[in-house]
Amino acid sequence: MEERRIILETEDIIKQYKQYDTVVTAVNRATFRVFDGEFVAIIGASGSGKSTLLHICAGLDRPNHGKVIVRGNNLSTMSADELSRFRGNFLGMVFQNHNLIPQFTALENILVPTLMCNKPDLSYEQHLKKLVTTLGIADRLHHLPSELSGGQQQRVAIARALINRPQVVFADEPTGNLDRKNADEVLELLIQTKELLGQTLVMVTHDLSIAERADRIFVMENGNIEPYRR
Amino acid sequence: MKLGRYVDHKYVRYTPVDALRRAGRFLRRFFAPSNVKHAFKNVISARREYAVFFIALIATQFIFWSSVTVFDSRDATARAEASSLADWTFAVEGYTQEQWFDIYNRELLVADAREEQYRGYVSYDAEAYTVMGEKLYSVKFTLPENNRADCDFIVLKYSLDKEGTSVRYSPAVDYEEGRLASKAFETVVIIVAGAISAFMLLALFLIRTNHYKFKYGVYMSFGADFEKLLETAGWELFAIAVITFLPAAILGIGVSALTIGLSGGAFALEWDRIPLAMLWTFIVVLVAVLPSVKILSVKAPINLLKAEDNSNLVSSPRRSKRMFGKKYPFHYELLSFLRFRRYYINLLASAVAFSTFFFLGNFLSDMMIKSANTPVPAYTISAGEGGLDAYDIEELAETQGIDYVLWENSVSAIGIGAHAVISRNQAADNYSNTVPAAYDESLRADNNFKFLSLDEFMISTAEKNGLWSVEGDPRSALNEPNTVVVSEYINNSRDLDFEVGDKIIIAVFAEQSGSIDTSRNDKKYILTQQLEAYDFAYLELTVGAVVDFADTDGEYTIGMSPAMFSDITGKSLGVSEAQIYLEPDLSPAEKQTAYAAVRRMAAICGGSVNDTYSDLYKAVDERCGYQNALRTCAVAIMLTAPLIWFFSQSAFAKKRRKENMMLSAFGADRAAMKKQYLASGVMLAIPACVLATALSTLVCYLVFVLFNEKLAAIGVISGVRFNFAISPLAYAVCAILNAVCAVVATYLPFRKYCREVDEAEKRSRTE
Numbered sequence: 003m004e005e006r007r008i009i010l011e012t013e014d015i016i017k018q019y020k021q022y023d024t025v026v027t028a029v030n031r032a033t034f035r036v037f038d039g040e041f042v043a044i045i046g047a048s049g050s051g052k053s054t055l056l057h058i059c060a061g062l063d064r065p066n067h068g069k070v071i072v073r074g075n076n077l078s079t080m081s082a083d084e085l086s087r088f089r090g091n092f093l094g095m096v097f098q099n100h101n102l103i104p105q106f107t108a109l110e111n112i113l114v115p116t117l118m119c120n121k122p123d124l125s126y127e128q129h130l131k132k133l134v135t136t137l138g139i140a141d142r143l144h145h146l147p148s149e150l151s152g153g154q155q156q157r158v159a160i161a162r163a164l165i166n167r168p169q170v171v172f173a174d175e176p177t178g179n180l181d182r183k184n185a186d187e188v189l190e191l192l193i194q195t196k197e198l199l200g201q202t203l204v205m206v207t208h209d210l211s212i213a214e215r216a217d218r219i220f221v222m223e224n225g226n227i228e229p230y231r232r
Numbered sequence: 233m234k235l236g237r238y239v240d241h242k243y244v245r246y247t248p249v250d251a252l253r254r255a256g257r258f259l260r261r262f263f264a265p266s267n268v269k270h271a272f273k274n275v276i277s278a279r280r281e282y283a284v285f286f287i288a289l290i291a292t293q294f295i296f297w298s299s300v301t302v303f304d305s306r307d308a309t310a311r312a313e314a315s316s317l318a319d320w321t322f323a324v325e326g327y328t329q330e331q332w333f334d335i336y337n338r339e340l341l342v343a344d345a346r347e348e349q350y351r352g353y354v355s356y357d358a359e360a361y362t363v364m365g366e367k368l369y370s371v372k373f374t375l376p377e378n379n380r381a382d383c384d385f386i387v388l389k390y391s392l393d394k395e396g397t398s399v400r401y402s403p404a405v406d407y408e409e410g411r412l413a414s415k416a417f418e419t420v421v422i423i424v425a426g427a428i429s430a431f432m433l434l435a436l437f438l439i440r441t442n443h444y445k446f447k448y449g450v451y452m453s454f455g456a457d458f459e460k461l462l463e464t465a466g467w468e469l470f471a472i473a474v475i476t477f478l479p480a481a482i483l484g485i486g487v488s489a490l491t492i493g494l495s496g497g498a499f500a501l502e503w504d505r506i507p508l509a510m511l512w513t514f515i516v517v518l519v520a521v522l523p524s525v526k527i528l529s530v531k532a533p534i535n536l537l538k539a540e541d542n543s544n545l546v547s548s549p550r551r552s553k554r555m556f557g558k559k560y561p562f563h564y565e566l567l568s569f570l571r572f573r574r575y576y577i578n579l580l581a582s583a584v585a586f587s588t589f590f591f592l593g594n595f596l597s598d599m600m601i602k603s604a605n606t607p608v609p610a611y612t613i614s615a616g617e618g619g620l621d622a623y624d625i626e627e628l629a630e631t632q633g634i635d636y637v638l639w640e641n642s643v644s645a646i647g648i649g650a651h652a653v654i655s656r657n658q659a660a661d662n663y664s665n666t667v668p669a670a671y672d673e674s675l676r677a678d679n680n681f682k683f684l685s686l687d688e689f690m691i692s693t694a695e696k697n698g699l700w701s702v703e704g705d706p707r708s709a710l711n712e713p714n715t716v717v718v719s720e721y722i723n724n725s726r727d728l729d730f731e732v733g734d735k736i737i738i739a740v741f742a743e744q745s746g747s748i749d750t751s752r753n754d755k756k757y758i759l760t761q762q763l764e765a766y767d768f769a770y771l772e773l774t775v776g777a778v779v780d781f782a783d784t785d786g787e788y789t790i791g792m793s794p795a796m797f798s799d800i801t802g803k804s805l806g807v808s809e810a811q812i813y814l815e816p817d818l819s820p821a822e823k824q825t826a827y828a829a830v831r832r833m834a835a836i837c838g839g840s841v842n843d844t845y846s847d848l849y850k851a852v853d854e855r856c857g858y859q860n861a862l863r864t865c866a867v868a869i870m871l872t873a874p875l876i877w878f879f880s881q882s883a884f885a886k887k888r889r890k891e892n893m894m895l896s897a898f899g900a901d902r903a904a905m906k907k908q909y910l911a912s913g914v915m916l917a918i919p920a921c922v923l924a925t926a927l928s929t930l931v932c933y934l935v936f937v938l939f940n941e942k943l944a945a946i947g948v949i950s951g952v953r954f955n956f957a958i959s960p961l962a963y964a965v966c967a968i969l970n971a972v973c974a975v976v977a978t979y980l981p982f983r984k985y986c987r988e989v990d991e992a993e994k995r996s997r998t999e
Contacts, residue, residue, distance in 0.1 A: 062453055062534040082530045083457035089533075090455015101537055103447050105278065115454035117270075162454070 008071075009170060009202050010036040010059060015068035017054050017225075028054040029065070030225035036170075041196060041203045043213035045230065046222035052206045053098070053174050055222065059204065060095050060172040061085045072170060090119040094168035094201075096192075098175040100159040102147040108154075109143040112161045119166060126165060133161045137191055153184035160188065164195055171196065173205040177212060189215060262463055271467035275475070284879040285472045288436055289513075290480045291872050292429035293473070295865045296512055297484025299425055300505045303418045305492045306856040307411075308500035313848050314404040320357070320372035321405060322383040326397040326835055327369040332358060339390040354386055361828065363835040370831070378404035398840030403848050422508075425865070426516050428589060432872055433469065433520035435582040436879060441465070441524045443883035448528050449536025458529035465525050469517045481509070487864060497855035560900065561908030569915050572884075576916065579880050583973070584923045586873040587966045591928035592935060593866020594962045597859040599939060599954050604853045608846035609638070609811035611830045616838025619806020626689055628810065628833050633818050633826035636693050639810040641685040643801040644787060646755055649741035649762055650800065651679040652790065653770070658734065663727040665756050670763045671737060671770055679759045680722065681788045685797035686710060701780040704732035708776030710793050715776035717791040721784040723945040724953050728788055734775040738790070739768035740800055771800075782953055786945065814847075823847075873969060877977035885981030892985055902986060909982040913975035920970040925963060932958055 017029040028051040036042045046052045057063040059070055061077045070077040073092060077085060089095075094115075102111045112134070116126055134140045137157040147155055156176060163171055173192060177185035189212055196203045205216065213219045219230035246254065261267070275282045327335070340356065358371045373392075375382050383405060387393050401409075441448060448461065456464070489499045528536070569576065613620065620639065629637045645651055653669045654676055666676035686709050694700040708715045718736070720728040730736075746765035752758070773792075781789060797803070812830055814823065827843075834841045895905065933956060940954045 057534045062537075063532045083459070086452050086455055086457040086460075086529070086533075089453065095453055097537070101446070101450055101453075103450055105281075105447075114450060118451055118455040118460055166455075 006037040006040075008035050009038040009040075009073060010204065011069075011071040012055075012059060013069040013071075015055065015058060015065045015070065017051070017058060017063070017065050027051075027225050029058065029227075031068070032222075032225070032227040033068075034220055034227055034229075036202060036204055038169075039196075039200055039202055040218065041193065041216045042205070042218050042220065043216035044204070044206045044220045044222055044227070045208060045210060045213045048208065050222040051225040052222045055227065056172050056174050056204065056206045060093055061089050062095065087119075090115060090166065092169045094163035094166065094171040096156075096159050096163045096171065096173040096176045098178050100147070100155045100179075102155055102158060102162075104147050107144050107146055108139060108150065108158045111147070111158055112143075112165055114162060115166045129167065130161075130165065133164055133195075136194065137161050138187075152179050153181075153188070156180060156184075156188055157191070160191060160195075164199070167199055168201065170202045170204065173203065175207055176205065177207065177209065185209075185212065258459055261459070262466075267463055267467050268471070271471040272475075275468055275471045282468070282472060284436055284875050285433075285440075285469060286476055287875055288433055288872060289469070289473050289476045289517075290483065291868050292432060292516060293476060293480030293509065293513060294484040294487075294868050295425050295429060296422070296509055297481050297505075298488045298861050298864055298868075299421055300418075300508070301485050301488035301499075301501055302492070302856060302858060302861040303414075303421075304500045304502050304505070305488070305497050306852060306858075307414075309492075309497040309856045310407050310848070310852045311404070312498055313851050314378075314402070314407045314845075317845070317848060318402040318404065319374070321375040321378060321402050322387075323370055323372045323400045323402075324387075324392050324394075324397050325368075325370045325400060325831060325841065327358075327371060327394060328396070329367050329369065331394045331397070332369040332371065335390060335392060335394075339392075354390075361831070363832050368835060378402065378408050380405055380409045396838065398834070400841065400843055403843075403845045406843075406845055407848070422512065426512055426519075428869065430516045430519040432586065432869070433517065434523060435585070435876060437465075437469070437520055437524045438578075439582075439876070439880045439883060441528055443886070445528070445536040449533045452529070452531075452533040452536065458525065461525045461529050462521065466518065466521045469521055470514070473513045473517055477509070477513070488861060491860045491864070492856055495855045495857070495860070497852075560895075561904050562911050565908045565911045565915065569912065575884060579876070579884075580916070580920055580923055582880070583873050583876045583920060583970060584927055586869055586876065587924040587970055588928045588931050590866045590870035590873075591958065591962055591966060592931055593862050593869065595932040595935065595958060597862045597866070598957075598959070599936075600857065600859040600862065602954060604850070604857065604859070607813055608850070609844060610814040610846050611812040611827070611844065612842045613810045613812070613830060613834045613837070614839045614842065615806070615808050615810070615834075618837055619804070619808055620810055620833070620837050620839075621806060622687060622689060624833060624837065625807065625810060628812065628829065629689075629693065631826060631829040633815055633822045634829070635813045635815045636697050637810050637812050638693070638699075639690070639807040641797070641803075641807050642682045642789070643797075643803050644682045645679045646758060648801055649766055650683075651677045651739050651759055651762070651768075652681060653677055653737035653739060654728075655734075658729055658736070660727045660729060663722075665759075667756060667760050667763065669739075670768070671739060675737075677739070677759060677763060679762075680755055680786070681790055683797055683801050684789050684791040685794045686717065686791045687794060699782060701782070702777055703779075704775070704777030706777040706779060706791070709791055712774075712776060714771070714773050716773045716796075717777040717779045717789075718775050719779055719781050719784070719789040719791075721780065721953070722788050723786055723941055724784055725941040725944075730775050730778050732775055732778060736773055736775060736790075738771045738773055738800065740771065742767045742769045780953075784944070784953070870965070870969065874973045874977070877973035878980070881977040882981045882984075885985065889985060892982075896989075906979075906982065909979050910975065913978035916978060917971040917974035920974045921967045924966050924970045928963075928966060929958065932956075 012035075013033050015029050015032040016027065019026045019028060030051075032051075032055055044052045044055065054063065058065050059072070061070070061072070061080075065078065068078070072088075075088065077088070080088060102108075103114070106114070112130065113126075131140075134143060137160060139154055139157045139161065142150055142154055142158075147158070150158065156179070160173075160176065163173075171192070176192065177188050180188060192203060192205070193215065195201070203216075205212075207213050213230075220227050221230040275285075279286070336358075340354070353375070355374045356371055357374075358369050360367055360369050362368070371392075373383075373386065375386065380401065383399075383401060387399060393399060448456070448465075451461065451464065485501060492499055625637050625639055628634060653671045654666070656676060659666050659676060659678070665680040666678045669675040669677035671677070686706070688707070688710060691706050691710075694706075700706075704717070706717050709717045716736075718728070718730045720726050720730060722728075741762075744766055748758075748761040748765045750758075773790075779789075779791065792800070812826075814826055818826070827841075830841055892905065900908075936954060936956045940956075
C-alpha cells in the first residue's frame with residue numbers, strides 16, 4: 003500500500019496572548035498531521051482557538067512554542083521574508099471576513115497573489131478564466147467589493163486563494179457569513195477545486211454539517227486539539 | 233537589504249558575487265516596466281489618496297531647487313563682482329626701483345624672448361608710488377586663469393617675491409580659493425535638506441502604512457516579502473516624485489530667481505543640477521520608505537489584518553470602567569484622548585517637529601543676518617619688526633575714507649608665567665580652568681586671560697563707533713593707579729562674573745625655584761606646575777570697568793595703562809597688527825586713496841597689507857544671501873505641518889467611523905457629536921501650542937549654544953556674539969498654525985462624515 007505523504011505537521015504548538023495581568027492560552031500544545039490531498043476540518047466553539055491555530059499553520063502568525071512543518075519546511079525558523087515567499091508560492095488562505103481590499107476591483111483582488119510573487123498575469127489567464135467561471139463571478143470581475151454580495155465577496159476571496167495553485171489551502175470559516183444555499187455552493191466549489199488541482203484543504207468551521215464532508219475532523223476545545231470521533 | 237539567506241533554515245551569508253547578483257536581480261525587478269506602469273497608474277487613479285504626498289514631494293523638491301539656485305546664483309554674482317573689482321590676477325607691492333628693473337630686465341624680458349611656451353602668458357603693469365621720498369613699485373600681473381597655484385608658480389618662476397615686498401591676490405583668485413569651502417558647505421546643506429525631507433516623507437509614510445496596514449497585510453498574506461513591499465510602496469512615491477519634478481523645479485527656481493532678482497543678484501543655474509536633483513530625490517524617497525517598509529515586513533500579517541480597526545487603541549478593561557458616571561461628549565472625549573494617546577503622541581511629535589524646523593530656519597536666518605551685518609575690516613596691516621605706534625594708528629584713522637582702525641597690543645598670561653587670583657564667585661559654575669591659588673587657598677588662580685594695553689585713542693574709537701558695551705569707566709584704567717578693565721567672555725560664553733570695584737590680584741613671575749614639565753599644552757596643568765615651581769610678585773588691582781569687547785577668543789582680557797602693561801609684561805608698545813575699517817559706500821577712487829594710505833603705512837613699518845575683500849563678500853551676501861533662501865525653505869517646511877495634521881486626522885477619522893455610527897445608533901445627536909469633535913480639537917490644540925513653543929525654544933537654544941559657544945571655541949565662528957532671541961512673530965505663527973490645524977483637522981473629517989451620512993440617507997429615501 004502506498005504510504006501517504008505528510009504535508010502539514012504541527013508539534014506542541016502553544017500560542018498565548020497577554021492581556022494586561024491575564025495570560026490567555028489560545029492554543030495549547032496542539033499536535034496534528036495532515037496528509038497530502040486530504041480535506042481536514044477543524045471544528046470547535048467560538049473562542050476555542052481554531053482560527054489562531056489555522057493562522058499559525060498558514061504562516062500568518064507565529065507560535066510562542068512548537069513547530070509547524072509544511073512540505074518539510076519548518077515555518078517557525080523561517081525569516082519574515084522567507085515566510086512571505088513561502089506563503090505566496092505554496093499556501094492559499096480564505097479568510098472568514100473575506101479581507102478584500104476595498105479600493106481594488108474583484109479582478110484586481112484576485113490577481114494580488116500573482117503580483118506579490120511576480121508571476122506574469124498572462125500565464126494565469128486560462129486558470130483565471132476557469133476559476134472565475136467555476137466560481138460564478140465572471141461577470142462581476144470589474145466591480146468593487148462594496149458592490150458585491152457577501153457570497154460573491156467570498157467567491158472572490160476563494161479565487162484569490164486559489165489563483166497561485168497553492169498546494170495547501172487554508173479556509174477560516176469560509177461559509178460563516180453566508181446563508182445555507184450560498185454556504186453549500188462555496189463548499190462544493192472548494193472541494194471541487196481541491197479535487198481538480200490535487201490540493202490539501204484545511205478548513206475551520208463551527209458547522210458540523212459542513213465538517214462532515216471532510217476526510218478527517220479535528221475538534222478544538224480550550225486550545226486543545228483532538229481527533230473527532232464520528 | 234539582507235546580507236544572507238536561509239539554506240535549510242540556517243542563515244548563510246552571501247558571498248560578494250552572490251550579493252551583487254542578488255542586487256542586480258532586485259534592481260532589474262525594481263525597475264521593471266510593469267512596476268513603473270502600475271505605480272503611475274495607481275497614484276494617478278488614486279490621486280486624492282496620494283494628494284498629501286504630491287504636496288510633500290513638491291515641498292521637498294522645492295527646498296532642493298531653491299537651495300541650488302541660490303548656490304549657483306551666489307557663485308555667478310561673486311564671480312561677476314570679483315571681476316569688476318580687479319582686472320589683474322595678482323599684484324606685488326613694494327618693489328624698489330632696482331628690484332623691479334632687475335625682474336623686468338633679467339626675468340620677464342628674457343622669458344619672453346627665450347621661452348616660447350610662456351610668451352604672452354603673463355602680462356604686467358607697473359605703477360610707481362613714493363613712500364618717505366623713496367620710489368616704490370606696485371606691479372599687477374595678469375594670468376589667463378584666476379588660480380592661486382598658477383600665481384604661486386609665476387612668483388617662483390620669475391623670482392617675483394623680493395625682500396620688503398608683499399604679494400596680493402585679486403578678489404577673483406581669493407574667491408576661487410575659497411570655492412572648496414563653499415562647495416563643502418553646499419554639500420552639507422544639500423545633505424541636511426535631504427535629511428529633513430526624508431524625515432518629512434517618513435512621517436507621512438508611517439501614517440500611510442499605519443492607515444493602510446490592512447492592504448499590506450493582504451499583500452503579505454499572499455507572498456509579499458520586504459523587497460516586494462519596497463517595490464510596491466517605493467514606486468508609489470517615485471512615481472509621485474517624477475510627476476512633481478517639473479512643477480517643483482519651476483516653483484523652487486522661480487521663487488529663488490525672483491528673490492535674487494529683487495536683491496540685484498545674478499541668476500544662474502548649472503545643468504548638472506538636474507541629474508543631482510534626480511539622485512537626491514531618489515535617495516530621499518528611498519530613505520523615507522525603507523524604515524516604514526522594514527517595520528511592516530517583520531510583522532505577522534495576521535496582526536496587520538486584525539489590527540486595522542484598533543491599531544492605536546490602548547484602552548484596557550480597567551480603564552473602561554471609568555466611563556461609568558461620566559458625561560457625553562466632554563468626558564467621553566477626554567477618555568478617548570486617553571485611549572488614543574499613543575496615536576496623539578505620534579501626531580503631536582510629527583506636527584511639532586515641522587514647526588521646530590520652521591523656527592530653526594528663522595533663527596538661523598536671523599543669526600546669518602547678524603553675522604552679515606557685523607563689520608569686517610577691509611584691510612589688515614601685519615607690521616614688521618618695529619611695529620606700528622600710536623601715532624601711526626592715529627594717522628591711519630584720520631585718512632579720508634577710513635572709518636576707524638582697531639589694533640591690539642596684548643600678551644597672554646601663560647606666555648609670561650603670570651596668573652590672576654580671583655574669588656570663587658568671580659568664576660562661573662561651569663568655568664573649569666581655575667585651581668586653588670598659592671596666594672590664598674580659599675581663592676582661585678587662573679591663567680586663561682591676556683593683558684591688553686589701553687590708551688585714550690583706543691577708548692575713544694570704541695566709544696565713537698559703539699564697539700564696546702561698558703559698565704563703569706574704562707578711562708579709570710588710564711587715570712587711576714592700580715586700576716584695570718576686565719572682560720567676562722571666553723569664546724562668546726560668559727565664564728567670568730566681575731563687578732566694578734572688585735579686587736583681583738595679578739601674580740607676576742619673579743623667579744623659578746623648581747623644574748616644570750613642559751610636555752603638555754593644557755593651561756590648567758601648566759598653571760599647577762607654575763604654582764609649585766615659580767615664585768610670584770603679587771599686585772592687587774581694582775576693577776574700574778567691565779567691558780564687553782564683542783569680539784572674543786579663547787581668553788578673557790585684563791586691560792591696563794601702557795605703563796602698567798610694560799611693567800607687567802616687559803613688552804614694548806608696538807602694535808603687530810592693525811585692522812582697517814572703511815566708511816560705507818566709498819567710490820572706487822576713494823577706496824583707492826584709502827588703500828594707498830594703508831599701503832604707505834605698511835611700507836613705513838616694514839609690514840604687508842592683506843586685502844580681505846570684505847566689500848565683495850558683503851555685496852554677495854546682500855544680493856544673494858543664504859538667509860532669504862533659508863527663510864523660504866523654513867516656510868515651505870512649516871507649510872507641511874498642516875499636511876501632517878490633515879492627513880493623519882482624516883485617516884484617523886476613518887478608523888473612528890464605526891464608533892461614530894455606534895454613538896449615533898445609541899442616541900448621540902449631531903450637536904453633541906460636533907461638540908465632541910471640537911473638544912477633541914481643542915484638547916489637541918493646547919498641547920500642540922505648548923509643545924511647539926517649548927521644543928522650538930529648546931532646539932533653537934541648543935543651536936545657539938552650538939554656534940555661539942562650541943563652534944566659537946574651535947574657531948569656526950569668531951567675532952560675532954549672537955543673542956538668544958526668537959522673534960515673537962515666529963512664536964505667534966507657530967502657535968496659531970498648530971492650534972488652528974489641530975481644531976480644523978479634527979473637525980473637518982466629522983463634517984465629511986455628516987455629509988456622507990446625509991447623502992446616504994437621501995439616497996435611501998429616493999430609492
